[in-house]
Amino acid sequence: MLGSADEANPAMWKWLEAQYSLEALSSAWGAVVLGYAGFLVLERLVPAQRNPGVREFAADVRANLVYFLLNPVALFLGGWLSSPAARYLGGPQFRINLAAFGPGPVGGFLLAFVPIFVFDLFYYWFHRFQHEWPWLWEVHRLHHSEQVLNVTTNFRHHWLEEFFRAFFIVLPMNWLIRIGPASSAVAALLISQWSSFFHANIRVGLGPLTGLVTGPQYHRIHHSIESKHAGKNYAGFFPLWDWVFGTYWRPARGDWPETGLSDTNGIWGFREMVLSPFAGWWRTLRGASRLARTPRPKGTRAVVKQ
Ligand SMILES: [Zn+2]
Numbered sequence: 001m002l003g004s005a006d007e008a009n010p011a012m013w014k015w016l017e018a019q020y021s022l023e024a025l026s027s028a029w030g031a032v033v034l035g036y037a038g039f040l041v042l043e044r045l046v047p048a049q050r051n052p053g054v055r056e057f058a059a060d061v062r063a064n065l066v067y068f069l070l071n072p073v074a075l076f077l078g079g080w081l082s083s084p085a086a087r088y089l090g091g092p093q094f095r096i097n098l099a100a101f102g103p104g105p106v107g108g109f110l111l112a113f114v115p116i117f118v119f120d121l122f123y124y125w126f127h128r129f130q131h132e133w134p135w136l137w138e139v140h141r142l143h144h145s146e147q148v149l150n151v152t153t154n155f156r157h158h159w160l161e162e163f164f165r166a167f168f169i170v171l172p173m174n175w176l177i178r179i180g181p182a183s184s185a186v187a188a189l190l191i192s193q194w195s196s197f198f199h200a201n202i203r204v205g206l207g208p209l210t211g212l213v214t215g216p217q218y219h220r221i222h223h224s225i226e227s228k229h230a231g232k233n234y235a236g237f238f239p240l241w242d243w244v245f246g247t248y249w250r251p252a253r254g255d256w257p258e259t260g261l262s263d264t265n266g267i268w269g270f271r272e273m274v275l276s277p278f279a280g281w282w283r284t285l286r287g288a289s290r291l292a293r294t295p296r297p298k299g300t301r302a303v304v305k306q
């Protein structure tokens with residue numbers, strides 16, 4: 001009975017109601033529109049590569065729609081399942097009182113910088129695991145299936161990515177440091193807008209800042225179809241993490257490769273966008289069980305191809 005679930009966990013229903021309120025959804029879309037607007041103009045003025053055609057753009061809008069409708073569910077599930085683990089592990093190990101730095105420009109800089117820097121360390125490893133573990137790749141594949149990188153790609157993430165972020169990023173981050181809600185809000189806004197910027201299809205190089213902060217050219221290398229760029233530039237904001245962990249690729253002047261995956265044109269329907277990881281996992285499981293059932297000639301070993 002619906003009523004009993006409501007009584008059993010009122011906090012959960014209140015939370016979900018808040019996430020799906022007209023106000024919450026319209027502010028999320030408001031942020032998207034604001035983020036899109038300027039970059040959409042720039043993409044027409046100084047495109048790095050060709051811009052998406054009508055069918056490609058429609059697929060992006062579909063992906064964005066799915067993302068914003070299913071995101072609150074993913075966030076809720078992730079938080080609900082990871083909170084007990086966070087409590088069990090204790091923490092935070094460090095409490096960072098950014099207010100102590102004062103309201104001046106230095107304080108303002110640190111206010112935004114520290115949470116994003118720590119976020120990016122955990123994001124780096126989550127992102128790298130998504131490329132190196134076939135099971136997680138099925139979730140990240142939607143993002144890379146985009147054939148022509150553009151500002152909408154920032155919100156072309158499978159909703160399950162948000163779920164896994166709770167374990168790979170939010171949980172360890174909360175274990176390591178404690179940052180006040182105001183700093184977290186500033187950081188979240190900057191992360192979102194900067195991600196729109198570095199996905200945008202604009203030919204804007206960052207010059208001497210290239211190795212210090214990510215930009216459209218740096219992230220384009222990560223989405224590149226060229227094999228020499230595979231497994232490079234995982235960092236979201238600070239190339240330092242790529243440099244430290246050996247995956248740094250400094251884009252050469254004029255290096256604006258084409259992007260996408262060789263096995264898809266990226267024009268996916270609603271069903272594929274919502275269910276693609278589950279279909280991929282099912283294929284893998286079926287393939288493995290078929291392989292296990294196939295009789296092998298004597299003296300040979302089974303090889304599981306990934
Ligand atoms: Zn990636």
Ligand SMILES: [Zn+2]
Binds near residue numbers: 143199219223
């Ligand atoms: Zn990307």
